[in-house]
Amino acid sequence: MRVIATPHVSERAMLAALREAFGDLSHSEVAGPGQFVVDLPDGGDVIHYPAVLPGAGVYAVKVSPYLPQEAGPAVVTAWTMLVSLSSGQPVALLDASDLTVERTAATTVLAADHLLPPDARTAAVIGYGRIGRAHARYLRHVRPGMAVRAYAPQRPEHVGDGVEAVADIRQALAGADLVMLCTSAADDVIDPRNLAPGVVVTSISTNAPGAREIPPAAVPDIEVYVDARTTLDVATELVQAAGSGWDPDAVRGDLADLVADKAQLPSGQRPVYFRSVGLGIEDAAVAWAAYEYDNETTEGRS
Incomplete structure (x- = not known):
């Protein structure tokens, strides 16, 4: 499994990935699942964002813990795992903190447009x-x-x-x-x-x-x-x-x-x-785009 600590997706690729994902969702018989929240015993929670990308052959889930601290701001992280639908094995784990900011803005602008x-x-x-x-x-x-x-x-x-x-x-x-x-x-x-x-x-x-x-x-x-x-x-x-x-x-x-x-x-x-x-479909789409970009740049360096 590849760990991608600094995933990258251009604005153009981000918007294209979201357009394609929501376009696929529009004619799919399977509705995209919503968020699932697990409350933690000492406060805070972990939100799960699942989705399937049939075209890519992967299942994705982003987990985003929200961990309040006694002193200082809460700890908030986000990680997306891509799992192969053919082998059942994890393909990649991506730090989704920056990707979440990007997909949030891109989703808003896509709708506004x-x-x-x-x-x-x-x-x-x-x-x-x-x-x-x-x-x-x-x-x-x-x-x-x-x-x-x-x-x-x-x-x-x-x-x-x-x-x-x-x-x-x-x-x-x-x-x-x-x-x-x-x-x-x-x-x-x-x-x-x-x-x-x-x-x-x-x-x-x-x-x-x-x-x-x-x-x-x-x-x-x-x-x-x-x-x-x-x-x-x-x-x-x-x-x-x-x-x-x-x-x-x-x-x-x-x-x-x-x-x-x-x-x-x-x-x-x-x-x-x-x-x-x-939505998980957003996280899945941009994580896959980042994974493909990482593949291209890795091959370019080899």
Whole structure:
């Protein structure tokens, strides 16, 4: 089994791997499994992200421990193992910490590219740490003409690379066609009901207990898309909205639908919301892409 400590996938290859994986999922009779969480006795947990890549002939599972510490920040790691479906033997073990940041941003941007109109001009990134910067980078890759503003209250000095730093969220949101929420919040960051019809808002998950970035009360008034239907059982604001009477069948499509052009596209009459929580199919696709890249570079050196 090969251990790949510093896996690499280019932005182009990352997006291509995700498009292919979700495209395959769209016409598969087997639904992609969701996350599985194992709570640890002394606090923390380990999330498992399983998936099958039939074309590659591998089963993959990413495990991501979250280990709170008495002093200092929690320890968070991520490792993906690829297992051959023919031999049953492990093929590779990859450090997935950086890959997770990349696939999270690439997944958001892949969805946003399908949900935005062709003439979308301005994007706002709320929260500009590693994941926020990756979101901006992938957006520049698929929509190079869009201007990007970032609100980064903790570390504004990290804003650069053609991204405009702004002083507050209101300034970031003004006139934005796309709002990418990249915070570690466990409570509301914005209310999409205050945005113009057609504005696309994206949100990701974090390790914060009950993580959410919009109020559950807003969900019935926006057009909701998800990375997968299993997200409806995980995303806090969607779960709480359903508990208050919102019908999950109102979801207009998942990412596989969008990639395959099967989803109902935004009507332009209400704000649009894409919610992702991270899926094993994403981790499997990018791990396989990294494994193939490592094979190519290894052969090139031999």
